[in-house]
Amino acid sequence: KAGVTQTPRYLIKTRGQQVTLSCSPISGHRSVSWYQQTPGQGLQFLFEYFSETQRNKGNFPGRFSGRQFSNSRSEMNVSTLELGDSALYLCASSLGGQASDTQYFGPGTRLTVL
Amino acid sequence: DAKTTQPTSMDCAEGRAANLPCNHSTISGNEYVYWYRQIHSQGPQYIIHGLKNNETNEMASLIITEDRKSSTLILPHATLRDTAVYYCIVRRLDAGNNRKLIWGLGTSLAVNP
Numbered sequence: 001k002a003g004v005t006q007t008p009r010y011l012i013k014t015r016g017q018q019v020t021l022s023c024s025p026i027s028g029h030r031s032v033s034w035y036q037q038t039p040g041q042g043l044q045f046l047f048e049y050f051s052e053t054q055r056n057k058g059n060f061p062g063r064f065s066g067r068q069f070s071n072s073r074s075e076m077n078v079s080t081l082e083l084g085d086s087a088l089y090l091c092a093s094s095l096g097g098q099a100s101d102t103q104y105f106g107p108g109t110r111l112t113v114l
Numbered sequence: 115d116a117k118t119t120q121p122t123s124m125d126c127a128e129g130r131a132a133n134l135p136c137n138h139s140t141i142s143g144n145e146y147v148y149w150y151r152q153i154h155s156q157g158p159q160y161i162i163h164g165l166k167n168n169e170t171n172e173m174a175s176l177i178i179t180e181d182r183k184s185s186t187l188i189l190p191h192a193t194l195r196d197t198a199v200y201y202c203i204v205r206r207l208d209a210g211n212n213r214k215l216i217w218g219l220g221t222s223l224a225v226n227p
Contacts (some may be wrong), residue, residue: 004157035217040219042201042217042218042219042220043158043201043215043217044217045215045217088155090157090158092157092158102148102160102163103160103215104160105150105157105158105159105160106157107156107157108155108156108157110155
């Protein structure tokens with residue numbers, strides 16, 4: 001079974017631009033979560049989607065948004081990029097039905113904002 | 115939310131067992147302990163998880179104390195490829211079946227030849 005895939009793997013943008021990142025979950029997984037990882041901060045939870053609905057959200061500004069499609073693929077968008085948005089953005093998928101189900105991560109998208 | 119405390123770094127000789135401790139003294143009854151590792155800025159890789167009983171899989175063993183306030187991840191025969199940052203996470207269950215994993219900074223394990 002193919003793992004979680006994320007595109008693009010690397011991205012360079014300038015301040016003020018916007019960016020869209022894509023995540024394809026493991027086949028059969030309906031939950032997709034997004035995380036931001038920066039040095040010294042660890043993984044910070046952005047949001048989770050399940051069956052095309054956002055069902056949990058972290059403490060990030062409204063510039064960060066996401067959506068999920070009927071095939072469970074998910075995108076996240078960051079508008080008006082700031083230098084501090086430079087990070088590794090990780091997507092994780094899970095079956096989504098049970099409280100204890102395990103999240104599996106993709107390789108991440110490395111975003112650099114200049 | 116239950117938080118975890120892990121040593122910042124550890125060393126282990128190749129072929130020996132690596133024992134990575136984690137303290138989660140505020141864990142509540144329905145929270146699971148999860149372990150992931152991250153190799154060189156790749157995505158975190160799931161290793162193992164448990165609720166109260168010890169668990170073992172092909173990658174590692176998880177030992178949870180009886181009071182559930184701490185746990186130890188054991189890599190029985192560490193190899194150079196096990197060099198990574200290891201995260202111990204307590205899974206919080208929110209209302210409505212929402213959930214978030216609370217991540218710390220993990221333990222950087224160096225396996226030495």
